[in-house]
Amino acid sequence: MIASDKSYRELAAAAIQDEQLRDNINFIQQRIGKGTFAFWEDEGNRQWRTRVKEQRERSLEHLDILLATLAEKIRNRGGNVYFAKTADDAVAYIGKVAREHDVKRVVKGKSMTSHEIGMHPVLEDMDTEVLETDLGEYIVQLAGSAPSHIIAPCTHMNKEQIADLFHEKLGMEKSVEPEVLVREARNVLRKKLLSADMGITGCNLACAETGQICLVSNEGNIRMATTLPKVHVAVMGMERVVPTLQDFSDTLQLLTMAAAVQDISTYVSFMGGPEKTDNGDGPEEFHLVVVDNGRSKILGDGEFREILSCIRCGACLNACPVYGRIGGHAYNANYPGPIGAVISPLLEGINRHADLCTGETLCGACKDICPVSNDIPRMLLALRRTLAQGSEYWNTSRHSRTEGYGWGVFGYVTAHPGLYRTLLKIGRLAMKPFAGTDGWTKKLFGPAAGWTKHRDLRPMARRSFSERWKQRPERDR
Amino acid sequence: MHGNSMKTEQDFFSTMRRSLGLPVDVDRTVQDFPDLLPAADTVSQSSKTDGEAAADLLDLLQTSCAKHHLTLHIVDDREQAAALIAEMVKVAELEFHDSRHVILHDHPLLAGLRLWKRLEDEIVTIHTCAPGDPDTREKHEICCVGITAPECVVATHGTIVQQTGDGQPRATSLLPSHHIAVATMNSVVRGLEEGFRKMREMPGSSFVFISGPSKTADIEAQLVLGAHGPRHMDLILIRT
Numbered sequence: 236m237i238a239s240d241k242s243y244r245e246l247a248a249a250a251i252q253d254e255q256l257r258d259n260i261n262f263i264q265q266r267i268g269k270g271t272f273a274f275w276e277d278e279g280n281r282q283w284r285t286r287v288k289e290q291r292e293r294s295l296e297h298l299d300i301l302l303a304t305l306a307e308k309i310r311n312r313g314g315n316v317y318f319a320k321t322a323d324d325a326v327a328y329i330g331k332v333a334r335e336h337d338v339k340r341v342v343k344g345k346s347m348t349s350h351e352i353g354m355h356p357v358l359e360d361m362d363t364e365v366l367e368t369d370l371g372e373y374i375v376q377l378a379g380s381a382p383s384h385i386i387a388p389c390t391h392m393n394k395e396q397i398a399d400l401f402h403e404k405l406g407m408e409k410s411v412e413p414e415v416l417v418r419e420a421r422n423v424l425r426k427k428l429l430s431a432d433m434g435i436t437g438c439n440l441a442c443a444e445t446g447q448i449c450l451v452s453n454e455g456n457i458r459m460a461t462t463l464p465k466v467h468v469a470v471m472g473m474e475r476v477v478p479t480l481q482d483f484s485d486t487l488q489l490l491t492m493a494a495a496v497q498d499i500s501t502y503v504s505f506m507g508g509p510e511k512t513d514n515g516d517g518p519e520e521f522h523l524v525v526v527d528n529g530r531s532k533i534l535g536d537g538e539f540r541e542i543l544s545c546i547r548c549g550a551c552l553n554a555c556p557v558y559g560r561i562g563g564h565a566y567n568a569n570y571p572g573p574i575g576a577v578i579s580p581l582l583e584g585i586n587r588h589a590d591l592c593t594g595e596t597l598c599g600a601c602k603d604i605c606p607v608s609n610d611i612p613r614m615l616l617a618l619r620r621t622l623a624q625g626s627e628y629w630n631t632s633r634h635s636r637t638e639g640y641g642w643g644v645f646g647y648v649t650a651h652p653g654l655y656r657t658l659l660k661i662g663r664l665a666m667k668p669f670a671g672t673d674g675w676t677k678k679l680f681g682p683a684a685g686w687t688k689h690r691d692l693r694p695m696a697r698r699s700f701s702e703r704w705k706q707r708p709e710r711d712r
Numbered sequence: 713m714h715g716n717s718m719k720t721e722q723d724f725f726s727t728m729r730r731s732l733g734l735p736v737d738v739d740r741t742v743q744d745f746p747d748l749l750p751a752a753d754t755v756s757q758s759s760k761t762d763g764e765a766a767a768d769l770l771d772l773l774q775t776s777c778a779k780h781h782l783t784l785h786i787v788d789d790r791e792q793a794a795a796l797i798a799e800m801v802k803v804a805e806l807e808f809h810d811s812r813h814v815i816l817h818d819h820p821l822l823a824g825l826r827l828w829k830r831l832e833d834e835i836v837t838i839h840t841c842a843p844g845d846p847d848t849r850e851k852h853e854i855c856c857v858g859i860t861a862p863e864c865v866v867a868t869h870g871t872i873v874q875q876t877g878d879g880q881p882r883a884t885s886l887l888p889s890h891h892i893a894v895a896t897m898n899s900v901v902r903g904l905e906e907g908f909r910k911m912r913e914m915p916g917s918s919f920v921f922i923s924g925p926s927k928t929a930d931i932e933a934q935l936v937l938g939a940h941g942p943r944h945m946d947l948i949l950i951r952t
Contacts, residue, residue, distance in 0.1 A: 259932075262932070262933060263933060266933055267933075293748075296732065297740075297745060297748055298728060298732070299725055299728050299729055299732065299734070299739075299740055300740050300741065300742050300745060300748065301748075302725075302728075303725070303739070303741075303742075304742055304749065312917060317717065318720060318721045318724035318725070319720075319724075320720065320723055320724050320727065324720065368940065369930070370928045370930040370931070370939055371928075371930035374930070374931075387929075387930065387933075388930070389930060389931075393932055394931050394932050394934075397931055413931040413932065413934045413936050414936055416931055417928060417931065417936040417938070417939060418938075420939075421938065421939060421940060424940065425808070425940070428940070429853065443749060444749050445912065445917075446917070447917055453926070453927050453928060453929075453939070454926055454927065454928045454939035454940045454941070455886060455926040455939060455940040455941025455942075456939070456940045458882065458886050458920065458940075458941065459886065459940055459941075462882040462883055462886060463883075473728075478748050478749050479749060479750070480908050480909075480911075480912060481905075481908075483908070484904060484905055484908050488904065495929075498776075498779075498868075498869055499869045499871055499904070499921065499923050500923070501780070501922065501923050501924055501925070501926060501927055501941075502920055502921070502922060502923075502926075502941070503920065503921040504918075504919070504920045504921075505911070505917070505918065505919045505920070506917060506918050506919075507917035507918075508917055510876070510918065511916065512843060512876060512877060512878050512879075512880075512881070512916075513843045513844045513878070514841065514843060514848060514876070514878070514879070514880070514881035514882075515845065515846065515847075515848035515849045515881060516848070516849055516852070516881045516882050516883045517876060517881070517882055517918065525724075527724060527727065527728070531727045531728050531730075531731045532731070534728065534731040534732065535730065535731030535732075535733075
């Protein structure tokens with residue numbers, strides 16, 4: 236999913252000027268990000284996340300068995316399971332189910348995977364109304380925009396902007412009170428929820444042992460979408476399965492803690508098939524769509540397999556200094572933030588999203604806050620290397636020949652100390668004409684111009700460390 | 713399964729096996745990996761609750777309920793519980809319908825409260841869910857209060873575990889603006905693990921863990937109760 240024609244560089248450069256955006260994101264980073272970091276200060280909690288990480292890796296190694304077990308249990312209860320190799324396969328299947336039931340209105344629970352597979356436009360082309368019901372997603376949909384945070388989709392908007400939107404689109408009297416705005420959305424959406432023909436949700440986790448999927452929400456919209464319509468379709472990334480109920484419990488609690496510093500979400504729903512009782516609610520049909528769409532490719536590369544341990548809590552967004560300044564839309568991909576900088580290129584094309592891995596600072600905050608300690612900085616570097624060298628496996632061409640050549644020369648020079656020292660001396664002299672009065676270089680030319688476009692270059696030291704070391708008296712070394 | 717989707721599924725698994733470095737056409741089965749899904753109960757056990765621990769549990773529950781905006785009432789007997797519910801029903805907000813309707817799960821604990829008798833002088837209609845009732849859904853849409861009897865109550869998290877069963881639809885704890893859960897003291901367990909174990913022991917596959925009223929913080933991270941589900945939730949715990 237690409238929302239804008241502009242590049243990451245252009246979008247980021249514009250977003251960085253937006254002080255309102257920065258304030259809005261700063262708010263969530265301060266409130267939730269800091270809380271999650273505090274949670275990891277406890278040794279027991281750190282052991283807990285190590286345990287979950289080990290479980291995630293073990294699950295990935297046995298993914299074929301776990302998915303087959305999950306599917307068998309759901310099918311035994313009369314549920315349908317469809318394994319979609321591509322996004323198109325998944326959307327075609329969901330479209331077919333919608334046509335069979337003559338679906339006119341779909342209510343959705345928040346699902347990043349449904350955005351990833353590009354489901355909305357296809358259903359809308361069938362004259363089906365597709366309505367987001369998570370409040371944040373609903374606001375973003377009303378605004379004709381895209382979510383900018385994995386768990387707080389409208390974090391880029393403040394209450395004044397939301398009040399204007401509701402006034403314009405819903406005709407409500409203008410109010411900036413969150414209470415009043417929520418009440419309005421509650422009333423509008425309840426009518427839609429009661430009259431929907433189909434509910435579509437994601438899947439936070441699935442458990443092979445019990446053959447159930449699990450969905451968390453605080454608002455209750457997901458319970459509505461899985462209770463009121465006659466058909467429920469759950470869209471699940473294929474890596475989202477855990478083996479046992481114990482793993483389920485462990486991972487789930489870590490998810491809500493990392494996502495929102497909550498010990499548990501208000502609603503945690505478990506389901507594994509169509510409703511069997513004659514109660515007048517619960518779906519008569521249940522479909523689980525298990526999506527590959529590039530995940531097996533990631534699974535097959537030891538360098539990147541780790542990213543499939545991700546439980547999509549969004550914690551890395553709450554810690555990242557880059558996300559904190561440019562927001563989610565600048566990433567121009569379905570998944571923003573540090574997780575997006577790794578997963579978006581892998582799912583949608585490394586060349587296509589070449590700028591994302593160079594935009595992050597490698598400061599390591601994402602790794603520190605991640606509930607499964609995913610080494611995102613390591614994978615960002617691996618992506619940079621893939622871009623520099625090209626990769627047949629990833630169908631990736633060398634991103635910049637000049638850059639690749641430059642690093643080749645640098646490698647040669649550093650391996651030849653005599654040459655290195657000579658060039659260092661020349662460099663000091665050559666830099667002088669470009670330096671300002673403070674010694675900093677603000678503008679370079681030719682291929683080096685890109686470096687000084689967004690940052691100044693520090694003057695080169697008059698003597699290098701090794702030169703100074705050598706000049707020290709022996710006893711002081 | 714149609715031939716076509718069977719083929720798609722085989723392709724899906726073949727691709728996955730290739731990525732895992734396994735022979736592409738050989739199914740691995742769960743029997744080959746006894747440690748992956750052990751047959752025994754894997755959910756960690758915690759100690760049994762004796763008399764002293766019960767007081768501890770209540771303390772825990774008080775704290776966790778407060779955290780989730782779940783109002784906890786501890787009453788001595790069913791009589792007190794019924795009186796309390798009657799008071800709540802009388803003042804419940806009429807949000808989606810003008811007249812006062814209440815709906816209960818079909819459960820012996822709730823039937824024993826004889827709310828119909830207690831509220832006979834009020835203008836209130838009391839419905840009890842019954843399997844096969846074609847009007848159940850419509851009744852839920854107009855009720856201002858929904859009353860359920862959860863399977864268990866988790867002390868550490870202020871959570872009720874509610875299963876879907878005959879005469880116990882999902883909507884009762886969801887559509888009415890006010891949800892009241894009624895439980896006895898012996899249904900209180902310490903941790904979430906025990907809640908999970910309880911869930912495994914029960915038939916059916918549809919469960920929900922509920923911790924307080926519906927809420928959202930999507931607008932400027934400001935907490936608002938009652939996003940889509942109930943705006944209020946009470947838990948009534950009966951000592952005997």
